[in-house]
Amino acid sequence: MAPSSTVAETKGLGKGLGMGSCKKTKATKTPSPKETTTNGTTTTDTDNKTNGDAAGGDTEETDKASAGTEADEPKEPKKPLAPFGSIASPKNIYKSPKDSDGNWTWVDKYPEDVEDAAENEETAQYAVVVRNVKSNDSRKKLEADSIVIQSPWLKKALAEILDGYTGVACELDRLEFEAPFRPFVHRWTEFRAYLDKKKEEVVVDDDDDDRTREHLVILHDILQYEIGHSIKAFEDYVAKGVITFEHLWMLFQPGAVVLAAHKGPQSAFELDETEYMENQCGKFLQLRADCVDYGGKTFGRHREKINVPEFLGTKKITGLNAYPWAFHPDREALRAALVRRGGLFEELAGHHYKQYSGTAITWDREGNEVPIQVEGRVVIDINSFNRFSPYYNTRRLTDWTAKDAEALSAWKRKQEQQQQQQQQQQQDDPGKDGNNPKLTPYHQMLARSRTRGYSLKLKKWLDFFVEQVTEITWNTQAFDKLVLPEDQKELILAFSESQLEGSAFDDVISGKGKGIICLLSGPPGVGKTLTAEAVAENLRVPLHTLSSGDLGSEPWEVETGLARILELVARWDAILLLDECDVFLEARSAHDLERNKVVSIFLRTLEYYEGILFMTTNRVGNIDPAFRSRIHVSLEYPDLTAASRRLIWANFLRGATLESEVSDADVADLAGLPLNGRQIKNVLKTAQLLAARKKSPLRRSFIDVVLNIEKRRPQSSL
The missing domain is CATH 2.40.10 (Thrombin, subunit H)
Structure with a gap:
C-alpha cells in the first residue's frame, strides 16, 4: 500500500448515495426458543401439545414430573455488580431508530444498518478527499460538500496562498474546507498566480517540487469544477461595478x-x-x-x-x-x-474639557439610540461614562491581535527613534507636545467616530461625534465684567487659585477640610450664579451646576447622588455650583426628621470634599449653624443700584452679536429701571432677535418694544 497522502489522485465519497466500498451483511434468522429442530424438521410447542393430547392423559403427568425436576435444580447465583464508575473500560450504547412519533432513546443493541467507515487506511493515501452530495444545480449531478486536504505538499503551498486568512490553520493533520469554499473564492487570484509560478519553476530532479505542482493541479481542477461558474459570474459583476445579493x-x-x-x-x-x-x-x-x-x-x-x-x-x-x-x-x-479623525479620537483618551456643537447620541429605555442636539461645554471622559452612565453598558474591548501587537511595537520603536532625532528641536520649542501616539496610522484609521462624555448644560451622559468636539473659546473678560467690589473679587480668586494649585490648608484629620466653600446670598438676578461662572471661566475649569431637585429628596438619593457628583468634580478639577440650595442649608428642627437626615448627609459628605464649591441662597438668615463654621467665604449681594445696572447694561451691549446704536444717554436712562441682571440680559436678547429680523443694528426702539411687552405681562416687575 502507498504511503499516506502520496497518491496524486482524489478520492470521491458519496453521502447517502450507496457509494463506496462498504460490504452489506445479510441477517441470519435465529431459531425461536419455542422451536425444536430435529433431522431438518422443525417442531413447535403447538405440535408437541397436539401430539400429547392424542396420546391421552400422559401429558399432565409428564409436565408435573418435569416441573418437579426443575424445582430441584439449584439456580445459578446472580453476578455481583461492580461499584459505580469503577470498571476501567468504556461502555458503548447506541441511538435507537425513531418510532412512529419521532421519539428515540439510547439502547445497548448495536445498529444493524451501520456500514463500514468511508474514510480509512485506503482513503488516507490520497492527496485530496472530496465528499460529494446530490446537487441542486441543473448543470451537475453531484457537488462537493467538503474537501479534505491530506497532502503535506499542498498544505505547505496553501499556507502561503491563504496566509493571514481568518479561521484557516494549514498545519492541521486534516485540513478541511466546506462549501462554498470561501477561502479559495477570496484568494482565487493568488491561487492561480501561485500555480502558474510553480509551473514555470521546473526544477530538475526535485521530487518535492514535482509533487507540489502535481497536487496543486489536482486541487485546481476540483475547485474549477466546483466554484468556477460562481467566480466567473462574480468577476463579471465586479468588472461592471455591481453585485447581486447572492454573490x-x-x-x-x-x-x-x-x-x-x-x-x-x-x-x-x-x-x-x-x-x-x-x-x-x-x-x-x-x-x-x-x-x-x-x-x-x-x-x-x-x-x-x-x-x-x-x-x-x-x-x-x-x-x-x-x-x-x-x-x-x-x-x-x-x-x-x-x-x-483617529488622531483626534486618540487625543481625547482620558478626560478633557471641550466645546461641542452638533448632534449627539442618547438612549431610550430599550437601549435604542436617540439623536439629541447639544450646544455648549462638555467633559469627554469614557472611564466615568462607563461607571456612571445609566443608559448604556460598557463597550467591551478585546485584546490586540498578535498582528496588532507586532505593528504597535514596531511603530513605538520608530517613534522613539524619531523622538531622539528631534529631541533638540523639542527643547527649542517648549510649546510642542512631545507625547508619542499609542496607535499606528492604520489603527487610527480604524478608530471609532464617536467618543463618550457628559454634557454640563443638559446634565446627560452622551455619545459625542469626534469631529464635532472643539477647543473652548474662553471669555477672558467674564471676571472683569463681574459687578462686584474689587476686594471681594480678589478674595474669591485667591481662594480658588490656591485650591487648584493644591496649596489649600488641610484639616488635622487626613482628607478633611481640603475644600473651599463659598456662600453667595442675595435676591435673584444680582450676580450670584454669574460669579461662579466667571471664576470657572477665569480658571479655565468646568463648572458643574446642580440644584436641590437634581439630587432628589430622599436621604439615600441625596447621599448617592452627591457622592457621585463630588467624585466627578474632583476628577475633572471642576467647580461645583449648588444653586438655590436652601433645602440643604436651612437649620434643622425637631419636627422634620427626614429633612434633618438630608442636612446631616450633606454636611458629612462636604467634610471630605477637596474641590471648590459655590452655594447660592436667598435666605441667608436661616442657615444651619453647622454650615456657618464650614464656610470659607460668604458674600452677600445687595439689590442693584442705578450705577450697577448702568454697568450691567453697558457690559451686555458691548457683548452683543449685533452692531449697537444705543447711546450712553440711553444706557443712563435704562439704568433707572428696576431690573436685575437676569432681566436685563433677557431684554437685550429679545431686542437683538427683533433687530436681526429687521436686518437692522440694535437700537433703543427695539429695547422699548420689549420693555412695553414685559410691562403688560402678569406679575411683571417693570
Whole structure:
C-alpha cells in the first residue's frame, strides 16, 4: 500500500448515495426458543401439545414430573455488580431508530444498518478527499460538500496562498474546507498566480517540487469544477461595478478593510466574518468587523455588526451601506481624513474639557439610540461614562491581535527613534507636545467616530461625534465684567487659585477640610450664579451646576447622588455650583426628621470634599449653624443700584452679536429701571432677535418694544 497522502489522485465519497466500498451483511434468522429442530424438521410447542393430547392423559403427568425436576435444580447465583464508575473500560450504547412519533432513546443493541467507515487506511493515501452530495444545480449531478486536504505538499503551498486568512490553520493533520469554499473564492487570484509560478519553476530532479505542482493541479481542477461558474459570474459583476445579493459575500474577504456609515459618518472596519441571516425585517448579510476603541484605560478592538439588507437584481457596489475599501474612488484622501479623525479620537483618551456643537447620541429605555442636539461645554471622559452612565453598558474591548501587537511595537520603536532625532528641536520649542501616539496610522484609521462624555448644560451622559468636539473659546473678560467690589473679587480668586494649585490648608484629620466653600446670598438676578461662572471661566475649569431637585429628596438619593457628583468634580478639577440650595442649608428642627437626615448627609459628605464649591441662597438668615463654621467665604449681594445696572447694561451691549446704536444717554436712562441682571440680559436678547429680523443694528426702539411687552405681562416687575 502507498504511503499516506502520496497518491496524486482524489478520492470521491458519496453521502447517502450507496457509494463506496462498504460490504452489506445479510441477517441470519435465529431459531425461536419455542422451536425444536430435529433431522431438518422443525417442531413447535403447538405440535408437541397436539401430539400429547392424542396420546391421552400422559401429558399432565409428564409436565408435573418435569416441573418437579426443575424445582430441584439449584439456580445459578446472580453476578455481583461492580461499584459505580469503577470498571476501567468504556461502555458503548447506541441511538435507537425513531418510532412512529419521532421519539428515540439510547439502547445497548448495536445498529444493524451501520456500514463500514468511508474514510480509512485506503482513503488516507490520497492527496485530496472530496465528499460529494446530490446537487441542486441543473448543470451537475453531484457537488462537493467538503474537501479534505491530506497532502503535506499542498498544505505547505496553501499556507502561503491563504496566509493571514481568518479561521484557516494549514498545519492541521486534516485540513478541511466546506462549501462554498470561501477561502479559495477570496484568494482565487493568488491561487492561480501561485500555480502558474510553480509551473514555470521546473526544477530538475526535485521530487518535492514535482509533487507540489502535481497536487496543486489536482486541487485546481476540483475547485474549477466546483466554484468556477460562481467566480466567473462574480468577476463579471465586479468588472461592471455591481453585485447581486447572492454573490455579495464574495466581496468581503476576512481581514480586509470595509467602509460603512455605521452609527455615524463613514468609517473603516477590519472584517472578521460574514453570514447570511434573516429576521422579521427580511434577509441580510451580516458583517462582523472590528473598530479601534478606548475602554477608559486602554485601547483595543470592539466588534460591530453591520447588516447589508437584501436587494433584488444587481446593485452598484459603492451604493451599498457597506463595501470593501478597494472600491472607494479616492482611497488616499479618505485614508488621510480617517487617520486625522483617529488622531483626534486618540487625543481625547482620558478626560478633557471641550466645546461641542452638533448632534449627539442618547438612549431610550430599550437601549435604542436617540439623536439629541447639544450646544455648549462638555467633559469627554469614557472611564466615568462607563461607571456612571445609566443608559448604556460598557463597550467591551478585546485584546490586540498578535498582528496588532507586532505593528504597535514596531511603530513605538520608530517613534522613539524619531523622538531622539528631534529631541533638540523639542527643547527649542517648549510649546510642542512631545507625547508619542499609542496607535499606528492604520489603527487610527480604524478608530471609532464617536467618543463618550457628559454634557454640563443638559446634565446627560452622551455619545459625542469626534469631529464635532472643539477647543473652548474662553471669555477672558467674564471676571472683569463681574459687578462686584474689587476686594471681594480678589478674595474669591485667591481662594480658588490656591485650591487648584493644591496649596489649600488641610484639616488635622487626613482628607478633611481640603475644600473651599463659598456662600453667595442675595435676591435673584444680582450676580450670584454669574460669579461662579466667571471664576470657572477665569480658571479655565468646568463648572458643574446642580440644584436641590437634581439630587432628589430622599436621604439615600441625596447621599448617592452627591457622592457621585463630588467624585466627578474632583476628577475633572471642576467647580461645583449648588444653586438655590436652601433645602440643604436651612437649620434643622425637631419636627422634620427626614429633612434633618438630608442636612446631616450633606454636611458629612462636604467634610471630605477637596474641590471648590459655590452655594447660592436667598435666605441667608436661616442657615444651619453647622454650615456657618464650614464656610470659607460668604458674600452677600445687595439689590442693584442705578450705577450697577448702568454697568450691567453697558457690559451686555458691548457683548452683543449685533452692531449697537444705543447711546450712553440711553444706557443712563435704562439704568433707572428696576431690573436685575437676569432681566436685563433677557431684554437685550429679545431686542437683538427683533433687530436681526429687521436686518437692522440694535437700537433703543427695539429695547422699548420689549420693555412695553414685559410691562403688560402678569406679575411683571417693570
